[in-house]
Amino acid sequence: MAEAVDYKYIGTSPVRPDGVDKVTGRAQFAADQNMPNTLYGKILRSPHAHANIKSVDVSKALAMEGVYAAVSGADFPGGARGKVGGEGGGDIGDVARNIMARDKALYHGHAVAAVAATSLTIADAALAMIDVEYETLAPVLDVVAAMAADSPLLDATNFTKNLPETPDKPSNIASVTVLTRGNVDEGFEQADVTVEGEYHIPMAHQGYIEPHACTATVNEEGKATVWCSTQGHFEFRSMTSKILDWKVGDLKFIPAEIGGGFGGKTTVYLEPVAVLLSKLAGRPVKMMMSREEVFRATGPTSGSVCRVKVGAKKDGTITAAKAWLAYEAGAFAGAPIGPGAMAIFAPYVLENFHVEAHDVLVNKPKVAAYRAPGAPQSMHAMEIALDDIAREIGMDPLDLRLKNAASEGTRAPYGPKFPAIGFKECLEAAKAHPNYTAPVPEGAGRGVAAGFWFNIGMQSSAEVRINEDGTVIIMEGNPDIGGSRASMCLMAAETLGVDYERVKAYIGDTESTGFCNVTGGSRTTFATGMAVVQACEDIIAQCKARAAATWGVDEDQVEWEDGQAIPAPGVNADVTPMSLADVMASAHKTGGPLLGRASLNASGAGASFSVNFVDLMVDKETGKVDVLAFTAIQDAGTAIHPAYVEGQMQGGAAQGLGWALNEEYIYDADGVMENAGFLDYRVPVASDLPMIDCQIIEVPNPRHPYGVRGVGETPIVAPLAAAANAVRAATGVRINDLPLSPPNILAAIDSD
Amino acid sequence: MSKVHVQTTINGEAVEYLCEPQQSFLDVLREDLLKQGTKEGCATGDCGACSVLLDGRLVCACLMLGVEAEGRTLTTIEGIASDDGLHPIQQKFLEHAALQCGICTPGFIVATKALLDKNPNPDETTIRYWLAGNLCRCTGYDKIVRAVQAAAEELAQEA
Numbered sequence: 001m002a003e004a005v006d007y008k009y010i011g012t013s014p015v016r017p018d019g020v021d022k023v024t025g026r027a028q029f030a031a032d033q034n035m036p037n038t039l040y041g042k043i044l045r046s047p048h049a050h051a052n053i054k055s056v057d058v059s060k061a062l063a064m065e066g067v068y069a070a071v072s073g074a075d076f077p078g079g080a081r082g083k084v085g086g087e088g089g090g091d092i093g094d095v096a097r098n099i100m101a102r103d104k105a106l107y108h109g110h111a112v113a114a115v116a117a118t119s120l121t122i123a124d125a126a127l128a129m130i131d132v133e134y135e136t137l138a139p140v141l142d143v144v145a146a147m148a149a150d151s152p153l154l155d156a157t158n159f160t161k162n163l164p165e166t167p168d169k170p171s172n173i174a175s176v177t178v179l180t181r182g183n184v185d186e187g188f189e190q191a192d193v194t195v196e197g198e199y200h201i202p203m204a205h206q207g208y209i210e211p212h213a214c215t216a217t218v219n220e221e222g223k224a225t226v227w228c229s230t231q232g233h234f235e236f237r238s239m240t241s242k243i244l245d246w247k248v249g250d251l252k253f254i255p256a257e258i259g260g261g262f263g264g265k266t267t268v269y270l271e272p273v274a275v276l277l278s279k280l281a282g283r284p285v286k287m288m289m290s291r292e293e294v295f296r297a298t299g300p301t302s303g304s305v306c307r308v309k310v311g312a313k314k315d316g317t318i319t320a321a322k323a324w325l326a327y328e329a330g331a332f333a334g335a336p337i338g339p340g341a342m343a344i345f346a347p348y349v350l351e352n353f354h355v356e357a358h359d360v361l362v363n364k365p366k367v368a369a370y371r372a373p374g375a376p377q378s379m380h381a382m383e384i385a386l387d388d389i390a391r392e393i394g395m396d397p398l399d400l401r402l403k404n405a406a407s408e409g410t411r412a413p414y415g416p417k418f419p420a421i422g423f424k425e426c427l428e429a430a431k432a433h434p435n436y437t438a439p440v441p442e443g444a445g446r447g448v449a450a451g452f453w454f455n456i457g458m459q460s461s462a463e464v465r466i467n468e469d470g471t472v473i474i475m476e477g478n479p480d481i482g483g484s485r486a487s488m489c490l491m492a493a494e495t496l497g498v499d500y501e502r503v504k505a506y507i508g509d510t511e512s513t514g515f516c517n518v519t520g521g522s523r524t525t526f527a528t529g530m531a532v533v534q535a536c537e538d539i540i541a542q543c544k545a546r547a548a549a550t551w552g553v554d555e556d557q558v559e560w561e562d563g564q565a566i567p568a569p570g571v572n573a574d575v576t577p578m579s580l581a582d583v584m585a586s587a588h589k590t591g592g593p594l595l596g597r598a599s600l601n602a603s604g605a606g607a608s609f610s611v612n613f614v615d616l617m618v619d620k621e622t623g624k625v626d627v628l629a630f631t632a633i634q635d636a637g638t639a640i641h642p643a644y645v646e647g648q649m650q651g652g653a654a655q656g657l658g659w660a661l662n663e664e665y666i667y668d669a670d671g672v673m674e675n676a677g678f679l680d681y682r683v684p685v686a687s688d689l690p691m692i693d694c695q696i697i698e699v700p701n702p703r704h705p706y707g708v709r710g711v712g713e714t715p716i717v718a719p720l721a722a723a724a725n726a727v728r729a730a731t732g733v734r735i736n737d738l739p740l741s742p743p744n745i746l747a748a749i750d751s752d
Numbered sequence: 753m754s755k756v757h758v759q760t761t762i763n764g765e766a767v768e769y770l771c772e773p774q775q776s777f778l779d780v781l782r783e784d785l786l787k788q789g790t791k792e793g794c795a796t797g798d799c800g801a802c803s804v805l806l807d808g809r810l811v812c813a814c815l816m817l818g819v820e821a822e823g824r825t826l827t828t829i830e831g832i833a834s835d836d837g838l839h840p841i842q843q844k845f846l847e848h849a850a851l852q853c854g855i856c857t858p859g860f861i862v863a864t865k866a867l868l869d870k871n872p873n874p875d876e877t878t879i880r881y882w883l884a885g886n887l888c889r890c891t892g893y894d895k896i897v898r899a900v901q902a903a904a905e906e907l908a909q910e911a
Binding site for chain 1 (some may be wrong): 754762772774775779784786787788789790791792793794795796798799801828829830832833838842845846847848849851852853854856857858861864866876877879880884885886887888889890891892893894895896897898
């Protein structure tokens with residue numbers, strides 16, 4: 001492990017630079033954009049889960065007073081195909097058909113037409129005047145039934161990808177991923193105990209509090225400006241360009257403050273529609289989804305069926321593990337089966353394993369990324385199986401995991417050898433934690449589980465500008481979804497040696513800063529942070545060169561310390577150190593203003609492991625679960641801003657507990673979601689949760705200048721199985737399916 | 753449809769506007785009066801992002817009609833800070849990192865103001881139940897509850 005480093009700014013938790021505007025209501029979110037002459041855009045959505053669209057007639061809507069544009073699938077170009085960049089984008093042709101149906105409506109709520117009108121009231125009335133002729137088809141709603149040869153098909157041109165041989169018949173299975181090592185049959189023969197189970201998890205939504213919104217304005221020259229709520233405005237620009245067949249250069253995307261995303265705002269829904277409506281109407285068009293639209297038509301994560309078998313020796317050594325995963329893609333291919341398959345066994349040393357994962361089309365909304373996409377579902381199954389093994393062999397669940405824990409040099413199931421990782425450190429910390437050594441409260445159950453996420457690097461750019469008073473401006477392109485401006489300022493302050501208060505960070509639009517991939521994959525503090533650090537190093541190099549020229553010494557005779565250029569030790573120069581302000585004061589003589597920059601494709605993202613344990617009580621009369629205590633332990637690499645690292649851990653714990661205990665998409669037989677609102681899709685509220693205790697482990701990532709791993713996604717993974725294992729401990733009943741809601745718990749207790 | 757004339761008081765200022773009879777007060781605030789610190793998360797009274805004070809009482813602006821503001825006194829997030837600067841609740845939310853994305857924050861601050869006006873010394877359970885009408889998807893509520901506790905202490909010292 002690298003030695004702990006004493007930083008001055010990194011590891012402190014100052015107030016974020018954008019904080020005051022967010023506690024006073026000044027911060028501009030997407031729906032807060034207002035321009036004169038703006039029209040309101042609204043979308044007509046399919047009332048059927050599966051139907052051929054025979055015709056769409058918008059003429060009566062267009063004829064209404066106050067209606068300035070109306071479009072349907074026929075108004076969009078058809079040809080675009082090819083992979084979308086970023087996290088969870090899928091195929092651009094699918095995204096195009098998802099935001100506006102063409103010949104088929106593939107889920108209840110699928111967009112089929114849109115209007116722009118002078119008021120929301122008129123827009124709603126206009127939607128009612130659009131005639132759509134449907135030919136309804138049988139909806140495909142169950143992931144396992146969807147895989148059967150006789151299932152109705154969503155897409156008769158879909159032939160399963162990644163099979164050894166291309167199948168001769170179409171099916172609802174979009175693709176298959178297989179990961180294998182060693183010999184599982186031999187592995188199971190070596191086992192003293194084996195456990196096996198099938199685990200079902202329904203679709204769940206990211207549940208960001210801000211509905212999707214945007215305003216687009218297209219001028220007479222055909223240039224569009226779009227304000228929107230996005231995790232990646234560069235990728236939104238790219239998708240919009242491909243979907244509308246517009247030049248990238250004719251589209252300018254300005255990211256508003258973003259009211260939560262969790263992966264769900266990595267893909268477009270409204271933006272291309274708003275641009276097209278604005279072009280047709282010749283006026284700005286503002287579109288805001290209702291909460292119901294958010295539930296029905298934007299990215300939930302996959303519902304899943306996972307079958308897992310694990311074998312172990314009496315001493316706890318896992319000898320073999322096998323998994324079969326089926327994930328709902330929704331209406332278009334793109335369930336996160338790759339990460340689901342790669343993550344399931346990642347925390348453990350395994351000689352023999354086999355995973356087969358299926359991306360399955362069903363008549364539900366097209367899934368989008370959700371925090372560690374794919375990992376919570378598969379790891380829920382594995383972490384329950386380990387809990388059952390621990391019980392069978394009479395071993396502490398943390399000791400069982402320690403016995404098998406991956407560490408530096410372990411070959412990950414997905415190929416590479418892990419560099420320094422902190423899983424064992426998390427497990428040891430859990431064992432020693434006062435919340436773990438304390439007895440389980442009377443009548444309660446305690447559950448343990450581990451979590452993991454890969455984290456990603458990808459492309460980032462950053463500029464650092466120095467003002468004439470030596471204050472620092474950072475310009476980068478990753479929407480700040482949870483305090484990342486503060487992390488950027490801390491890393492810049494540390495690198496440059498200037499006070500945090502003298503650094504400001506801005507998120508540039510697509511024309512004012514260099515390309516950055518999405519705020520996703522827990523990459524922002526890692527990759528964009530790395531670009532900020534390099535841009536600061538660029539500034540330092542320029543300052544040293546200018547000081548050298550000013551002092552008449554060689555560049556290597558100048559050092560940078562505490563925010564100043566100083567002569568290197570032993571250099572005999574009678575000079576005054578030069579701060580950033582000093583360099584700027586003489587800039588007109590030494591080469592002009594200071595502008596540092598960096599762009600990179602970051603590799604070396606460090607995997608982040610976690611261990612969670614939860615104490616909860618189950619009311620056996622009502623089936624209600626009360627969470628008494630929750631402890632989250634996670635390796636952050638280095639916590640740049642510890643309070644916001646804790647925030648990620650606590651927020652992920654709450655989302656994971658919500659998914660474990662209550663959240664689910666409930667469908668009727670026709671494929672209509674029955675709980676498309678926050679009253680019935682119940683996310684955790686303050687009174688549902690206790691304080692969430694956090695312990696940040698810091699095993700620095702050797703591939704980041706300050707050791708950052710990325711922390712945003714791992715926290716949601718472990719709570720699912722931790723809660724399930726705690727319910728098992730509290731009730732003596734093993735429930736394989738989520739959510740652990742009162743009716744499901746009661747049914748399990750009654751049938752036990 | 754003809755519009756209705758409404759006279760009301762928002763954040764101490766006399767305001768008049770025309771609104772459609774079925775228009776929500778949230779819609780009037782955001783789209784017509786451009787007081788956009790009050791947020792829409794659901795428009796069904798389930799998320800609390802549009803929390804405002806109506807004659808001192810905590811309500812969801814989305815569940816109130818624009819016409820119902822007639823003759824009443826309203827406080828929105830824009831009315832919480834004073835000329836002297838941030839309200840202690842706002843300051844404690846900042847210091848305790850009690851916001852991540854910030855979309856629910858105005859609603860939480862208004863709801864907290866209503867709580868502390870009524871009960872200056874709430875215990876943790878009271879805080880959690882009072883704020884159960886405000887959804888936050890980012891924080892897991894831990895740091896919000898701590899910020900409210902700290903604000904209560906601060907206000908008690910000021911009093």
